[in-house]
Amino acid sequence: MNIKLNIQAWCSVQNGTVICNGKKIVSTDNEQGFSEFAKQVYKNQQWEYPKFFKMDRLSKLTFLTAEILLKELTISSEEKEQLAVVLSNKSASLDTDRKYQDSINSIENFYPSPAVFVYTLPNIGMGEVCIRHKIQGENAFFVFDDFNPLFLKQYAESLAQNNKAPQVLCGWTEIDEKGYNSFLYLASPNGTLPHTEETIKKLYTQS
Amino acid sequence: MENPIYIQEPSLITPLGFSVSENVSAIEKEQSGIHEQHRTDILDTPFYAAMIASEKIDATFEKLGDPSKYLKLEKMMLLSVAETLEKSKLHISEKTALIIATTKGSIDALDPDNSFSEERAYLPVLGNKIQSFFGFKQEPIVVSNACVSGILAIAIAKRLIQNNVYENAVVVAGDLVSKFTVTGFNTFQALSNGPCKPYSKYRNGISIGEAAASVVISSEKNKTTAIEVVGDGSCNDANHISGPSRTGEGLLKSVQSAMQEAVISSKDIDLISAHGTATIYNDEMEAIAFNRANLQKVPLHSLKGYYGHTLGASALVEAIIGFEAMNQNKLFTSLGYDESGISEPLNIIQKVEKKTINTFLKTASGFGGSNAAVLFKKVAFEH
Numbered sequence: 001m002n003i004k005l006n007i008q009a010w011c012s013v014q015n016g017t018v019i020c021n022g023k024k025i026v027s028t029d030n031e032q033g034f035s036e037f038a039k040q041v042y043k044n045q046q047w048e049y050p051k052f053f054k055m056d057r058l059s060k061l062t063f064l065t066a067e068i069l070l071k072e073l074t075i076s077s078e079e080k081e082q083l084a085v086v087l088s089n090k091s092a093s094l095d096t097d098r099k100y101q102d103s104i105n106s107i108e109n110f111y112p113s114p115a116v117f118v119y120t121l122p123n124i125g126m127g128e129v130c131i132r133h134k135i136q137g138e139n140a141f142f143v144f145d146d147f148n149p150l151f152l153k154q155y156a157e158s159l160a161q162n163n164k165a166p167q168v169l170c171g172w173t174e175i176d177e178k179g180y181n182s183f184l185y186l187a188s189p190n191g192t193l194p195h196t197e198e199t200i201k202k203l204y205t206q207s
Numbered sequence: 208m209e210n211p212i213y214i215q216e217p218s219l220i221t222p223l224g225f226s227v228s229e230n231v232s233a234i235e236k237e238q239s240g241i242h243e244q245h246r247t248d249i250l251d252t253p254f255y256a257a258m259i260a261s262e263k264i265d266a267t268f269e270k271l272g273d274p275s276k277y278l279k280l281e282k283m284m285l286l287s288v289a290e291t292l293e294k295s296k297l298h299i300s301e302k303t304a305l306i307i308a309t310t311k312g313s314i315d316a317l318d319p320d321n322s323f324s325e326e327r328a329y330l331p332v333l334g335n336k337i338q339s340f341f342g343f344k345q346e347p348i349v350v351s352n353a354c355v356s357g358i359l360a361i362a363i364a365k366r367l368i369q370n371n372v373y374e375n376a377v378v379v380a381g382d383l384v385s386k387f388t389v390t391g392f393n394t395f396q397a398l399s400n401g402p403c404k405p406y407s408k409y410r411n412g413i414s415i416g417e418a419a420a421s422v423v424i425s426s427e428k429n430k431t432t433a434i435e436v437v438g439d440g441s442c443n444d445a446n447h448i449s450g451p452s453r454t455g456e457g458l459l460k461s462v463q464s465a466m467q468e469a470v471i472s473s474k475d476i477d478l479i480s481a482h483g484t485a486t487i488y489n490d491e492m493e494a495i496a497f498n499r500a501n502l503q504k505v506p507l508h509s510l511k512g513y514y515g516h517t518l519g520a521s522a523l524v525e526a527i528i529g530f531e532a533m534n535q536n537k538l539f540t541s542l543g544y545d546e547s548g549i550s551e552p553l554n555i556i557q558k559v560e561k562k563t564i565n566t567f568l569k570t571a572s573g574f575g576g577s578n579a580a581v582l583f584k585k586v587a588f589e590h
Contacts, residue, residue: 101317123577142350158372161369
């Protein structure tokens with residue numbers, strides 16, 4: 001079997017701006033922190049999903065990028081059910097790991113919380129997206145030193161060729177002390193842009 | 208299958224020993240690695256966990272390098288990979304992948320009492336340590352997908368090799384017992400007050416453990432009998448981030464995906480090594496999923512009673528014991544089980560027994576709604 005994947009849609013979030021398929025969806029004051037920005041996107045998009053505010057920062061970033069991307073698509077619930085999700089970043093869940101570590105550093109100031117601990121895994125945000133959209137396909141979270149378009153392409157193609165998923169939601173979702181950025185795209189036989197390392201890289205750097 | 212993929216030269220670094228044979232011999236004698244730990248640097252009260260003495264790791268590590276230069280998990284993973292590479296005599300080429308499975312990596316580097324820099328907690332830094340130590344040519348692929356990471360890494364290696372991205376891969380999995388994870392599971396009130404008892408009526412939570420494990424995955428076979436990876440699947444529950452699905456949906460889908468690919472029906476499976484963490488929710492979810500898959504009569508064990516839950520390493524450690532069960536045609540006891548604490552029947556192994564094992568299913572489930580299943584088959588070749 002030889003399935004050809006294309007890039008059907010993409011969405012990127014950084015510096016207070018959300019761009020989806022080349023179109024600016026949200027643009028805010030870049031000076032504000034991520035949490036304020038996330039709140040503004042939530043309001044701007046008129047979401048009604050209060051669970052969003054319980055999420056940690058990485059999950060919020062993953063969730064909001066996927067939410068906007070999937071809204072811009074025509075994708076049936078059957079297609080969503082079979083969708084694979086392949087995400088990656090550099091810092092895994094260290095952003096929340098540090099927060100949890102601070103809560104256990106001293107006996108005098110010891111306040112570990114299960115609500116924080118549960119987010120100390122990078123794949124939890126992916127789980128949040130799956131819950132929201134009833135996605136029950138293949139899942140994998142990878143960690144690389146830098147955005148790795150070649151690997152995303154290779155692994156998404158392997159899933160398609162091995163008959164594990166007709167479509168793959170791929171990308172990068174990174175948050176750390178230094179800042180945040182995310183880029184998700186849908187690899188699907190339906191798209192028009194070629195699913196090549198160059199195109200993935202171009203879309204990632206353009207936005 | 209068009210591109211068969213094989214397992215070669217497993218290695219284990221666990222509280223039960225630093226070789227596969229030591230591990231298997233302890234399991235055969237039903238010896239657990241879980242003990243009461245008095246480690247106030249981790250938790251102010253005693254707790255049950257399966258831990259490896261740092262002194263033992265350091266003494267063994269001397270043959271590879273200076274133990275003071277590496278964190279505990281780095282040393283465990285380096286020791287494990289070194290043994291797998293030595294036994295397999297693998298030539299590391301441009302087409303050799305290094306796949307690392309871990310949930311928390313060297314999370315102990317975040318602890319202010321730890322003398323190593325915080326940078327070492329970054330998973331790519333852990334990856335680079337292993338890569339440069341052995342001279343892997345490609346950037347390491349780190350899989351961090353909660354407690355299914357270890358078995359998912361095998362599926363990933365298989366898929367990439369079948370699609371000619373790589374010719375072979377070294378898969379290494381590892382996780383630590385740390386203040387971070389012990390206090391975390393403790394806040395969930397998930398820690399057992401004795402060695403954990405998967406599927407038992409008398410269970411009361413998990414025990415944590417630490418381990419490292421590695422294998423080579425390759426399209427080449429180097430023996431007259433080999434273990435082939437015949438099917439895989441890793442599906443999300445889409446239900447809850449920290450609790451498994453009540454219907455076992457994601458696990459069922461993962462098992463079905465693996466069986467469909469392998470063209471195997473439930474009656475062909477000889478052994479299941481399940482996740483069996485000994486929490487009510489997990490054990491019950493598995494019982495439901497395996498019944499829905501019509502696997503309730505297949506001999507099944509959880510090895511958490513020996514190793515505790517070694518998180519990202521667990522499924523690879525347990526798969527390796529499964530390979531030995533296949534090699535020796537032996538069922539190993541599900542330690543800690545006595546009376547059933549699940550609502551649907553499972554054929555839980557209660558004593559060591561001889562049985563021909565040709566087909567083996569390994570499953571795992573974890574936070575984030577993750578599940579994974581991989582099927583292995585014993586194959587014999589003519590010389």
